[in-house]
Amino acid sequence: MCDTCGCQGSNSNDRKLLEINRSLLEANTALAKKNRHHMEMMGAVGINLISSPGAGKTTLLEKTADMAGKNLDFAVIEGDIETERDAERIRAKGIPAVQLTTGGACHLDARLVHKGIHLIEKETATGGKKILFIENVGNLVCPAAFDLGEHKRVVMVSVPEGSDKPAKYPRAFMGSDLFIITKIDLLPYFDFSIEEAIACARRINPHIEVMSLSAKTGEGMEEWLFYLSNLLENEAGG
Numbered sequence: 001m002c003d004t005c006g007c008q009g010s011n012s013n014d015r016k017l018l019e020i021n022r023s024l025l026e027a028n029t030a031l032a033k034k035n036r037h038h039m040e041m042m043g044a045v046g047i048n049l050i051s052s053p054g055a056g057k058t059t060l061l062e063k064t065a066d067m068a069g070k071n072l073d074f075a076v077i078e079g080d081i082e083t084e085r086d087a088e089r090i091r092a093k094g095i096p097a098v099q100l101t102t103g104g105a106c107h108l109d110a111r112l113v114h115k116g117i118h119l120i121e122k123e124t125a126t127g128g129k130k131i132l133f134i135e136n137v138g139n140l141v142c143p144a145a146f147d148l149g150e151h152k153r154v155v156m157v158s159v160p161e162g163s164d165k166p167a168k169y170p171r172a173f174m175g176s177d178l179f180i181i182t183k184i185d186l187l188p189y190f191d192f193s194i195e196e197a198i199a200c201a202r203r204i205n206p207h208i209e210v211m212s213l214s215a216k217t218g219e220g221m222e223e224w225l226f227y228l229s230n231l232l233e234n235e236a237g238g
């Protein structure tokens with residue numbers, strides 16, 4: 001019984017909820033392991049892109065296609081609550097893309113991504129090393145809790161969002177390999193502090209790599225392309 005209000009039920013209900021959540025997450029982790037193996041069999045390195053809506057995930061992928069051209073083999077699994085729009089944007093660049101819609105859920109899970117991997121496999125050439133981007137649903141909270149089977153997790157914050165976001169959404173930074181500060185062409189118009197954002201992120205995750213770029217002007221994009229080609233060199237199995 002709760003000492004403060006005398007209620008009976010809430011503690012046992014909370015415990016049941018926790019148990020359900022735990023078993024859901026365990027099932028997700030098991031399926032994520034299979035996804036990772038599946039991607040490795042395809043010669044693919046999976047990258048899970050996490051950010052708030054509008055931070056520039058799809059634009060970064062479009063610019064990656066523009067700048068890398070045929071030098072980088074990649075495909076995209078798009079995640080959104082509704083619409084095929086992001087997959088259409090990627091396909092317009094000549095890059096294979098499939099769209100997953102969650103119908104309301106604020107994150108992708110390993111089960112949906114499993115479906116996406118089967119769909120994208122039909123769209124991509126067999127053999128050769130490739131990057132498989134998974135653009136998560138725009139949200140800095142729930143996607144952080146779900147392993148999709150990716151090899152690298154990239155968290156993005158754009159300049160207009162403010163440099164305090166790593167401190168406010170620590171879980172997204174805790175589990176990420178790379179932090180990208182996007183839209184740096186807008187730095188003159190916002191009081192965003194790159195130093196503060198990096199310091200916040202590294203207080204949470206001292207090992208997180210950091211990059212800053214603008215997909216609009218192309219500033220910082222070379223470092224990103226270098227990061228991707230290194231990944232293909234060192235991580236892809238195919």
Ligand SMILES: Nc1nc2c(ncn2[C@@H]2O[C@H](COP(=O)(O)OP(=O)(O)O)[C@@H](O)[C@H]2O)c(=O)[nH]1
Nearest residue numbers: 053054055056057058059138183185214215216
């Ligand atoms: N100024 C500026 N705008 C950007 C940049 N990257 C994306 N945007 C804009 O931000 C908006 C959201 O971008 P989008 O890629 O759809 O974000 P997503 O929801 O994270 O996929 C669009 O209007 C883009 O044109 C950038 O580097 N600089």
Ligand SMILES: [Mg+2]
Nearest residue numbers: 057058086135
């Ligand atoms: Mg998008």
